[in-house]
Amino acid sequence: MTPYAPLFRSFFLGGFECSTHRNMSRRRLDMIAATRHDTMAYEDYSQLGEHGIRTARDGVRWHLIETSPGQYDWSSILPMMRAAERAGTQVIWDLCHYGWPDDLDVFSPAFVDRFARYAAAFARLHVEETGRAPFVCPVNEISFLAFAGGDMERCSPHATGRGMDLKRNLVRAAVADTHAVRAAAPGTRTAAIDPVINIVPRFPEEAEEVRNHNASQWQAWDMLCGREEPGLGGTEDVLDVVGINYYWNNQWLHHEQPLSTFDSARYKPFREIIKDAAARYAGRDIFIAETSIEGWPRPAWLRFVAEEALAARADGVRLHGVCLYPVLSHMGWDEDRYCPNGLFELQIKGNRREVYKPLAEELARLNATAAATLADPLRAAV
Numbered sequence: 001m002t003p004y005a006p007l008f009r010s011f012f013l014g015g016f017e018c019s020t021h022r023n024m025s026r027r028r029l030d031m032i033a034a035t036r037h038d039t040m041a042y043e044d045y046s047q048l049g050e051h052g053i054r055t056a057r058d059g060v061r062w063h064l065i066e067t068s069p070g071q072y073d074w075s076s077i078l079p080m081m082r083a084a085e086r087a088g089t090q091v092i093w094d095l096c097h098y099g100w101p102d103d104l105d106v107f108s109p110a111f112v113d114r115f116a117r118y119a120a121a122f123a124r125l126h127v128e129e130t131g132r133a134p135f136v137c138p139v140n141e142i143s144f145l146a147f148a149g150g151d152m153e154r155c156s157p158h159a160t161g162r163g164m165d166l167k168r169n170l171v172r173a174a175v176a177d178t179h180a181v182r183a184a185a186p187g188t189r190t191a192a193i194d195p196v197i198n199i200v201p202r203f204p205e206e207a208e209e210v211r212n213h214n215a216s217q218w219q220a221w222d223m224l225c226g227r228e229e230p231g232l233g234g235t236e237d238v239l240d241v242v243g244i245n246y247y248w249n250n251q252w253l254h255h256e257q258p259l260s261t262f263d264s265a266r267y268k269p270f271r272e273i274i275k276d277a278a279a280r281y282a283g284r285d286i287f288i289a290e291t292s293i294e295g296w297p298r299p300a301w302l303r304f305v306a307e308e309a310l311a312a313r314a315d316g317v318r319l320h321g322v323c324l325y326p327v328l329s330h331m332g333w334d335e336d337r338y339c340p341n342g343l344f345e346l347q348i349k350g351n352r353r354e355v356y357k358p359l360a361e362e363l364a365r366l367n368a369t370a371a372a373t374l375a376d377p378l379r380a381a382v
Contacts, residue, residue, distance in 0.1 A: 001015035005190075007241065007285050007320040009054035009090045009369040012306075012363065013075065013326030014343065015290060016044070018059025020099025021149070021156040024334045032059055035346060036329050041080040042307060044086035044344070044350050048327065050358060051343065052367040055090040057137070057289070057323055059097045060122060066101050069114065072121050081129055088135045090135070092191060092354055093126075095119050095177065097140045098155060104150075106157050107169055112258075116176035122187035133187035137289075138177035140246065142220040143194045171223040175233040176333070178240075193243035193289040194220055196277060198251040198259075198268045206254050213254075218280060242281050243289030245325075245346070246270060269309035278317040285318050292341040299362035306366045310373050312320070316342060324363075 018322045028207040037058075048056060064076040096115065104111050119138065126134035141147070148154040148167030156320035159166065160198045174192070181188045193346060197217050201210040211223045219228060221242065249258035278286055288309055293301040303313055306322050313319040329342040338346070344353035 001047060004285075004318055005259045006374075007287065009088075010052055011289070011321045011374060012051075012053050013055045013057060013092075013321050013323035014048045014053045014327030015057035015323045016059070016328055017326040017330045018057075018061070018094055018097045019333065020059070020061050020063055020097060020330070022099075022158070024112040024154055024301040026158070028063070030061065030334060031204065031330060033301070034326055036134055036227050036348070037328065038076065038080065038351075040348070040351070042083035042087055044328065044353065045084055045089040047353060047355075048089065049087060049346065051363055053324075053327070054093070056327075057092045057094065057320070057325060058084075059094045061099070061100050062096060062118060063101050064103070066118055068115070069103070070117065072118070074125055077122075077125075078129070080251065081126070081312060083144040085130055086125065088143055093122070094133045094137045094140045095122060096138065096173070098145055100148070100156070105227065107162070111169060112173045112176050113364045115173045116180040119177040120180040120184040123181040127185050133185040133189075135189045135191070136177075136181060137193050138181075138245065139170050141194050142167060142174065142192075145218065146161075146170065146220075158361055163221060168223070168229065171220060171229075171232045171234060174224060175238050178238050189240055191241040191253060191287075191289065192221055192224055192239055195245040196273050197246075199254050200259065200266045202256065210254050221281065239281060241285045241286065241287065242275065242277060243287055245290035246273070246288060246305065247291060248297075253281060271378055274309065274312040274316060274317055274319065278312070278319075284319075285320055287320045292325055294339055294343055296340045296358070298356060298359045299339065303362055303366060306370065310370065314373070318331075322365045328357075 016037050019029050019031045022028050037044055060077050065072050065074060067073060088153055100106060104114060123134055144166035146163045149156050150159050178190050199210050199213050221239060222228040223232055225233045225236045225239040227271050253259060253261045261267055288305060290295035291305045309319055309322050324343055327342050328344045329340045329346050332339055343356060345356060347354045
């Protein structure tokens with residue numbers, strides 16, 4: 001395998017839940033504030049470092065920053081940006097994590113224009129504060145947001161039957177954002193992040209429908225690089241880093257339950273899904289941008305994902321890391337339910353998060369495995 005420079009400061013990343021959409025009851029979420037990550041950013045980043053995690057995913061809350069068109073109040077992001085610098089943490093900043101200012105129509109051309117101007121302003125701020133171009137995710141999970149918000153009314157903009165309209169305008173916005181941040185801060189890296197899936201038909205007559213559903217997982221990335229609907233503005237150079245999200249329920253039997261990893265006849269090895277993405281978007285840097293599970297299976301799930309990722313890397317994929325997302329447990333979007341899915345629990349003791357020890361112990365073991373594997377590319381991953 002040809003050596004390549006690492007993209008991140010650590011192989012394992014930590015992602016902070018940063019959703020800002022309006023939930024099913026139309027209530028605005030601010031998961032950064034809800035978890036107190038906004039006031040504990042330095043402590044959180046520093047605590048990540050204690051577990052060998054020096055790169056994080058985090059969010060820029062657009063609805064707080066642009067409360068009137070073209071007027072930017074950076075007071076919500078500057079303390080976090082400065083905390084990351086102080087802690088030595090590299091951050092991938094999500095510029096639109098499901099939420100936008102209330103006065104904007106996400107289906108409109110104005111959304112695209114305002115998003116590009118806001119993104120450029122953020123890029124200039126980042127250079128002023130850090131001396132470096134930023135690393136950003138323009139629009140988090142275009143495909144999922146188009147489905148959940150455009151077809152199912154599960155989140156902003158609470159529409160039905162408009163998933164493709166929403167997907168197209170989000171692609172336009174992401175393309176405009178990419179050009180804007182590169183012009184404002186040459187050297188900016190951008191990540192296009194979406195889920196990968198595998199649906200298995202129950203009966204032979206479902207095969208074509210399932211094939212179409214599986215093929216749709218590539219659509220937003222294909223639009224960004226101009227392979228589908230080039231009129232949206234996408235070109236091959238727009239698609240930079242590919243981030244793939246993969247959870248315990250990303251493979252399922254059509255119209256039924258998630259597949260178990262033990263179902264060897266129907267469960268597609270995750271390393272093969274990674275390699276499918278790498279082959280489709282050849283030459284690009286890839287990372288696992290989100291993965292987690294709730295409760296006691298956390299250590300086993302991270303071990304499974306990490307071993308599959310390292311196996312794909314050993315087979316030649318330019319895979320740079322695995323992001324534990326969320327790294328901090330939180331309350332659910334639509335219900336008052338604690339979601340224990342992080343390395344850190346929501347509880348705070350003396351300005352420190354409680355650590356879920358079984359996951360911390362497994363992460364330490366995996367960090368050692370990853371370090372040995374990355375030092376010797378020919379070493380077997382599993």
